Amino acid sequence: MKYAYYPGCSSECNAAAYEISTQAVAKALGFDLIEIEDWNCCGATEYFSQDELTACSVIARNLALVDNDLDQVVASCAACYLNLAKVDKLMAEDSKMSGLINQALAAGSLQYEAGRLQVRHLLDVVCNDFGEEKIRAMVKRPLTGLKVASYYGCQVVRPFKDGDCTEYPMKMDELFKWLGAEIVEWGAKAHCCGGHMTQLSDPDAFELLRRILKNADDNGADIMATMCPMCQLNLDAYQGRVDGMFNTKFRLPVVYFTQLLGYAFGLDTKSLGFGKELVPAEPVLKAKITA
Amino acid sequence: MAEKVGIYVCHCGSNIAGTVDVVEVAKWAGENIKDVVVAKDYKFMCSSVGQQMIEEDIKKEGLTRVVVAACSPHLHEKTFRRVCENAGLNPYLMQMTNLREHVSWVHNDKEKATEKAKSLVSASAERVKLQEPLEPMYAEINPVTLVVGGGIAGLQATLELANAGHKVVLVEREPSVGGHMAQLDKTFPTLDCSACILTPKMSEAAQHDNVTLLTYAELEEVGGSIGKFKVKVRQKARYVDFDKCNGCSACVDKCPVGAKARKLAEQKLPVRDADGLIPNYFEEGIGYQGAISIPFPQAVPRVPVIDRDKCTYFKTGKCGVCAKVCPTDAINFDQEDEILEMTVGNIIFATGWKLFDCKKTPQYGYGRLPNVFTNMEFERLVNAAGPTDGNIVLEDGTEPKSVAIIHCVGSRDEEHNVGCSNVCCMAALKLGHLVLEKTNAEVYDFYIDMRTPSKMYEEFYQRLMQEGMHFIRGKVAEVTDAARTPEEEGKLIVQAEDTLAGTQRRIPVDMVVLMGAIEPQADAKEVGLRAGISCNLAGWYTELHPKLDPVATMTDGIFVAGACQGPKDIPASVAQGAAAAARVQGLITKGSVMIEPIAARIIEEECSGCRLCGTLCPYNAISFDEEKKVSRIEPAMCKGCGTCVAACPAAAIIGPHFKNDQISAEIEGVLWDAIADQKEQAEA
Numbered sequence: 019m020k021y022a023y024y025p026g027c028s029s030e031c032n033a034a035a036y037e038i039s040t041q042a043v044a045k046a047l048g049f050d051l052i053e054i055e056d057w058n059c060c061g062a063t064e065y066f067s068q069d070e071l072t073a074c075s076v077i078a079r080n081l082a083l084v085d086n087d088l089d090q091v092v093a094s095c096a097a098c099y100l101n102l103a104k105v106d107k108l109m110a111e112d113s114k115m116s117g118l119i120n121q122a123l124a125a126g127s128l129q130y131e132a133g134r135l136q137v138r139h140l141l142d143v144v145c146n147d148f149g150e151e152k153i154r155a156m157v158k159r160p161l162t163g164l165k166v167a168s169y170y171g172c173q174v175v176r177p178f179k180d181g182d183c184t185e186y187p188m189k190m191d192e193l194f195k196w197l198g199a200e201i202v203e204w205g206a207k208a209h210c211c212g213g214h215m216t217q218l219s220d221p222d223a224f225e226l227l228r229r230i231l232k233n234a235d236d237n238g239a240d241i242m243a244t245m246c247p248m249c250q251l252n253l254d255a256y257q258g259r260v261d262g263m264f265n266t267k268f269r270l271p272v273v274y275f276t277q278l279l280g281y282a283f284g285l286d287t288k289s290l291g292f293g294k295e296l297v298p299a300e301p302v303l304k305a306k307i308t309a
Numbered sequence: 310m311a312e313k314v315g316i317y318v319c320h321c322g323s324n325i326a327g328t329v330d331v332v333e334v335a336k337w338a339g340e341n342i343k344d345v346v347v348a349k350d351y352k353f354m355c356s357s358v359g360q361q362m363i364e365e366d367i368k369k370e371g372l373t374r375v376v377v378a379a380c381s382p383h384l385h386e387k388t389f390r391r392v393c394e395n396a397g398l399n400p401y402l403m404q405m406t407n408l409r410e411h412v413s414w415v416h417n418d419k420e421k422a423t424e425k426a427k428s429l430v431s432a433s434a435e436r437v438k439l440q441e442p443l444e445p446m447y448a449e450i451n452p453v454t455l456v457v458g459g460g461i462a463g464l465q466a467t468l469e470l471a472n473a474g475h476k477v478v479l480v481e482r483e484p485s486v487g488g489h490m491a492q493l494d495k496t497f498p499t500l501d502c503s504a505c506i507l508t509p510k511m512s513e514a515a516q517h518d519n520v521t522l523l524t525y526a527e528l529e530e531v532g533g534s535i536g537k538f539k540v541k542v543r544q545k546a547r548y549v550d551f552d553k554c555n556g557c558s559a560c561v562d563k564c565p566v567g568a569k570a571r572k573l574a575e576q577k578l579p580v581r582d583a584d585g586l587i588p589n590y591f592e593e594g595i596g597y598q599g600a601i602s603i604p605f606p607q608a609v610p611r612v613p614v615i616d617r618d619k620c621t622y623f624k625t626g627k628c629g630v631c632a633k634v635c636p637t638d639a640i641n642f643d644q645e646d647e648i649l650e651m652t653v654g655n656i657i658f659a660t661g662w663k664l665f666d667c668k669k670t671p672q673y674g675y676g677r678l679p680n681v682f683t684n685m686e687f688e689r690l691v692n693a694a695g696p697t698d699g700n701i702v703l704e705d706g707t708e709p710k711s712v713a714i715i716h717c718v719g720s721r722d723e724e725h726n727v728g729c730s731n732v733c734c735m736a737a738l739k740l741g742h743l744v745l746e747k748t749n750a751e752v753y754d755f756y757i758d759m760r761t762p763s764k765m766y767e768e769f770y771q772r773l774m775q776e777g778m779h780f781i782r783g784k785v786a787e788v789t790d791a792a793r794t795p796e797e798e799g800k801l802i803v804q805a806e807d808t809l810a811g812t813q814r815r816i817p818v819d820m821v822v823l824m825g826a827i828e829p830q831a832d833a834k835e836v837g838l839r840a841g842i843s844c845n846l847a848g849w850y851t852e853l854h855p856k857l858d859p860v861a862t863m864t865d866g867i868f869v870a871g872a873c874q875g876p877k878d879i880p881a882s883v884a885q886g887a888a889a890a891a892r893v894q895g896l897i898t899k900g901s902v903m904i905e906p907i908a909a910r911i912i913e914e915e916c917s918g919c920r921l922c923g924t925l926c927p928y929n930a931i932s933f934d935e936e937k938k939v940s941r942i943e944p945a946m947c948k949g950c951g952t953c954v955a956a957c958p959a960a961a962i963i964g965p966h967f968k969n970d971q972i973s974a975e976i977e978g979v980l981w982d983a984i985a986d987q988k989e990q991a992e993a
Contacts, residue, residue, distance in 0.1 A: 205791040225793075232792070
């Protein structure tokens with residue numbers, strides 16, 4: 019199977035572990051991620067607050083660059099996925115806007131017809147294109163005994179629920195069940211991680227992080243899995259400072275779902291980017307996995 | 310001899326005349342349509358003056374055909390047929406043109422609307438000339454009525470009919486009648502005991518000479534038509550001899566499969582999903598039973614049922630404790646399901662509702678967080694006869710200090726049910742009252758809008774405000790265990806936007822009650838199909854008219870009552886049960902019902918026996934005569950839809966009133982101007 023692939027900026031720096039493990043898992047499952055040539059920034063949330071047409075045009079350029087023989091584009095980053103999906107939908111629903119965007123794209127001799135591509139998140143591809151049977155069959159190192167708290171954040175499940183439940187998503191949990199892990203039921207799984215609030219206000223941002231970490235911890239999580247580089251960064255990198263501010267003692271490793279997937283497939287931890295997280299995950303995996 | 314046609318164009322006040330030049334239409338018809346001898350317009354043709362005018366014209370002018378160009382035939386076809394009959398003209402020689410719904414109400418351009426009206430009047434006139442006098446048929450009404458569903462609506466219908474002296478067969482699929490009302494503790498707004506007012510009706514129905522009560526039985530098949538429906542009912546095997554059993558419940562108390570359930574029951578706790586135990590449907594999942602059970606002490610009939618899948622005897626051939634302890638030798642492991650066939654004149658469906666699956670709103674934690682209950686679980690929890698003896702306790706047996714009640718769970722929600730469930734606001738107030746009465750807990754009520762539209766309902770709401778129930782207007786975002794503050798630790802936190810105060814509220818409570826939506830029964834559509842009742846988009850049975858005919862359906866002789874037609878409370882269900890019974894009584898008293906003589910008929914000599922008509926008939930009115938190898942139409946079941954007439958490859962089926970030449974004439978009438986043009990050209 020072949021998919022156009024939009025890596026997004028964080029794949030090259032803070033989310034390198036996500037990128038490495040995504041490639042490793044894709045290889046193991048046997049699908050090709052064909053990187054969009056000359057892709058550009060998705061604009062995250064900032065462009066949209068400046069000028070909608072500019073933001074949409076910048077995003078649409080990535081869609082327009084996808085090879086004509088591909089009909090699906092996959093993003094691993096939650097924000098990238100949402101932006102690509104949002105613009106595709108907007109263009110389909112608003113012909114005037116679609117026309118303006120295509121005028122902008124025409125300056126670079128590009129054009130995009132809404133609906134030509136199906137925009138998908140990597141989790142959806144893994145869960146639905148491969149499915150339970152195939153994935154279970156590939157598990158060589160089951161995650162038995164490991165209590166995983168799946169953290170969804172906001173952008174993959176809202177506003178497009180992508181076949182999952184917006185209020186209490188379960189897709190990632192299902193995947194971890196297939197891998198043999200014990201899933202943690204916890205209320206904060208789709209609460210806000212604060213996003214860029216860490217750059218603006220420590221007390222506000224850290225309070226949001228504390229609530230999430232505490233709820234996972236209270237419900238007995240050994241490890242937290244995410245599918246968003248922003249969430250991972252916030253929850254992992256600021257744990258020490260959250261501890262400092264609230265006098266807590268969180269030691270909860272936060273990894274990407276692809277890392278646990280690759281781990282269960284028996285892939286080498288180096289090839290999955292383990293060790294790049296600040297709260298080390300490997301000791302927890304070794305200690306908790308009983309099989 | 311040429312027919313003498315009278316044309317009558319109605320103004321309908323300004324309803325038609327406002328958009329159609331009715332005077333011009335009448336004048337034009339009189340001058341241009343062949344065989345028209347009278348053409349008049351009048352302000353209200355349906356008024357007695359209008360009717361009289363037509364009647365007199367028929368007599369005076371010797372009219373042989375009449376066209377009334379007015380409203381929909383649904384409204385006044387009967388009126389004008391009667392006018393013809395009174396004047397000695399066969400009523401089927403009258404045709405209505407719908408100038409209101411088909412022209413004036415849907416167009417703005419008066420000139421074009423007038424032209425369209427002319428075309429339609431012309432069509433009716435051409436058609437009516439070829440119509441034939443028909444004689445209506447009558448079907449006799451079998452005085453026995455079938456009532457499906459033994460909840461309050463079905464019980465009411467049953468008793469109304471039985472007390473009026475008519476035989477009723479009441480079929481209930483659960484082991485006892487009573488329905489949801491039997492599960493409730495109190496009823497709003499009067500707070501009278503639900504069981505106290507219901508159980509007398511339950512036993513009255515069971516003991517009534519005119520009632521045949523079939524519980525643990527399901528309607529399987531409906532055939533035939535009004536007056537003589539042929540139905541099949543499956544009496545499921547109870548494995549207990551109905552006549553021998555004296556209801557002592559020795560078997561229930563001794564069933565080894567129920568040992569753990571009985572032990573658990575002693576704890577008087579609201580335990581959900583108890584490992585390996587069999588939930589009792591009546592207790593809504595907070596009570597358990599053995600393999601042989603009576604759903605609740607006041608069950609009618611008080612005859613137990615063995616759950617074959619759970620019974621040790623059926624699994625291993627050993628045990629049989631129930632049989633050993635039974636003093637009347639009533640246990641019968643060899644019993645089998647029985648199919649009962651009967652003929653009934655009318656059928657009333659009162660099949661009720663089911664509760665929304667609250668797991669579909671996972672943000673409220675049902676099934677995941679402790680002490681989050683559905684309203685029906687809570688009804689059992691506050692019920693003195695329920696698993697906790699009516700004590701409002703948490704799963705650990707302690708009394709809650711605070712309870713949140715959340716409205717509109719799965720209702721008024723585009724993700725689930727768009728509609729309002731109608732009764733939950735009042736039910737929430739009632740439950741809140743019971744909490745305040747029985748405990749020292751604070752009660753927080755989260756509502757979107759408080760809907761208290763019936764007699765004494767708003768007063769009840771005012772009373773609860775006086776009693777100190779806290780009301781927060783806002784749809785709850787989530788119920789969570791994710792505590793933010795020390796006060797929230799170990800609590801269920803209800804987060805909602807308080808839309809009156811314009812602020813976010815987080816209220817930590819010990820217990821949450823979800824007012825789940827009222828939904829159609831899971832098999833409502835399937836059961837409806839068996840009897841020819843259709844459902845609306847939400848799945849509720851469709852009444853014949855939403856305002857003026859709320860208990861009849863599109864199928865003659867089939868009526869609906871209670872919540873199967875839409876969410877409703879007890880008073881409304883009772884009213885509908887009685888209304889349906891009254892309709893049936895009317896038919897029984899009359900003894901027969903007129904059937905439109907528009908049934909299709911097959912010319913046997915021309916039928917090739919291909920059976921195409923039989924496969925297409927939407928009313929199952931066509932059967933196949935194996936001996937003669939021809940298809941046959943049951944006139945009482947045929948609605949004259951014409952499907953078979955059009956489909957028959959041999960043109961062997963005649964649809965009186967919808968014959969091919971009549972339809973062709975109607976089409977030619979519509980195209981009068983095109984035909985006139987053609988003639989002109991030909992002449993030129």
